[in-house]
Amino acid sequence: MEIIRHLKENIAKVMIGNERTTELVLACVLAKGHVLLQDVPGTGKTMLAKSLAKSIDADFGRIQFTPDMLPSDITGLNYFDAKSGEFVFAKGPVFCNILLADEINRATPKTQSSLLECMAERQVTVDGTTRVLEEPFLVIATQNPLETLGTFPLPEAQKDRFLMQISMEDLTPPLEQSLLERFLAGHPLEELEPVCEKKDIAELQMRCSGVYIHEDLLKYMIRLVHATRENPQVEHGVSPRGSLAFARAAQAFAMVQGRDYVVPEDIKTVAVPVLAHRLGLSAAEDSDRARAQVIRELLSRVPLPTEEWSRR
Structure with a gap:
């Protein structure tokens, strides 16, 4: 590092x-x-x-x-x-x-x-x-x-x-x-x-793909992505390609922080930069600020699991 x-x-x-x-x-x-x-x-x-x-x-x-x-x-x-x-x-x-x-x-x-x-x-x-x-x-x-x-x-x-x-x-x-x-x-x-x-x-870059993400954290990320598709404010949510980008970004940010495993804070930090621009809102509501606010609200609503994140 x-x-x-x-x-x-x-x-x-x-x-x-x-x-x-x-x-x-x-x-x-x-x-x-x-x-x-x-x-x-x-x-x-x-x-x-x-x-x-x-x-x-x-x-x-x-x-x-x-x-x-x-x-x-x-x-x-x-x-x-x-x-x-x-x-x-x-x-x-x-x-x-x-x-x-x-x-x-x-x-x-x-x-x-x-x-x-x-x-x-x-x-x-x-x-x-x-x-x-x-x-x-x-x-x-x-x-x-x-x-x-x-x-x-x-x-x-x-x-x-x-x-x-x-x-x-x-x-x-x-x-x-x-x-x-x-x-x-x-x-x-x-x-x-x-x-x-x-x-x-x-x-x-090769080492980054080996950064560990606990299964519970992966499920948490998937719940966040699926919540964008079910949100009535959102015309189209994050795609499966966006899900993969979300996981890779969390791995990379953990590595930038000097860790070989992902913690919830990594996910929360990259959520808006990775997910917000992939949302589609109605023309009347669509703006960078509105999309970011949707992700922040989901982060506050979707509960985090409790686990020892570095355990393999």
Whole structure:
């Protein structure tokens, strides 16, 4: 778990506060998931993604999404090379280990959908040829929930590809003062050095799947998921794929906390980031706040079993 500690400490050299957000993003990395950072401009979404990328000795790619982008701007394309007389494939920015998809909702649905295969199957198919993306592969997408002019909301199928949807944490006045002092003196991101390699992340991802979840806790998680399907406020609840994402996120968060077993607090911490964006409410009620509130109410209503969670 030393690598996880080093990652948290390294990211904290740039990020002020946001410890829980950092832990959730690291949990996404360990669970082989993708993360959607949604918050207003200027809260540090892109900075967090860059800090993570610079902390790992891996290939980093960034796409600034705009309405005029084409799918080939992401995946790459075949072009005719007159010198060789053959078609050559030019890789797009998605061929990397950590991809920052900045302001993803500014691209058209056609361009957004070009990421579906990459995120779900970790491969790219262009003109009938499939190319596998190198592991580890993580997409960190950002979007601003306030501006709607010139944006295209992510469809349900796209949002379901993200393991978690996370907002940044509010800074207290002392923390905000620390932020000003740190960044007025220089730019700490430029001095950040890697603290681990790609192979270290791959090893942690393999170990993550072995984190123990007691049978009673699995049943508790399933009851929470089924409660979303039976809730009269919810038009469509969490799917079985969401159930699997829920369990994997709990395993990964436990590992970030330095444990090889899941406790109820892990489940409660990841419940809203993993489940809320997978709910479908009526058009009149649908909002991030309303979906999160549904999950919080279920957490308060569905009783926890009593057990020794680390017992195998």
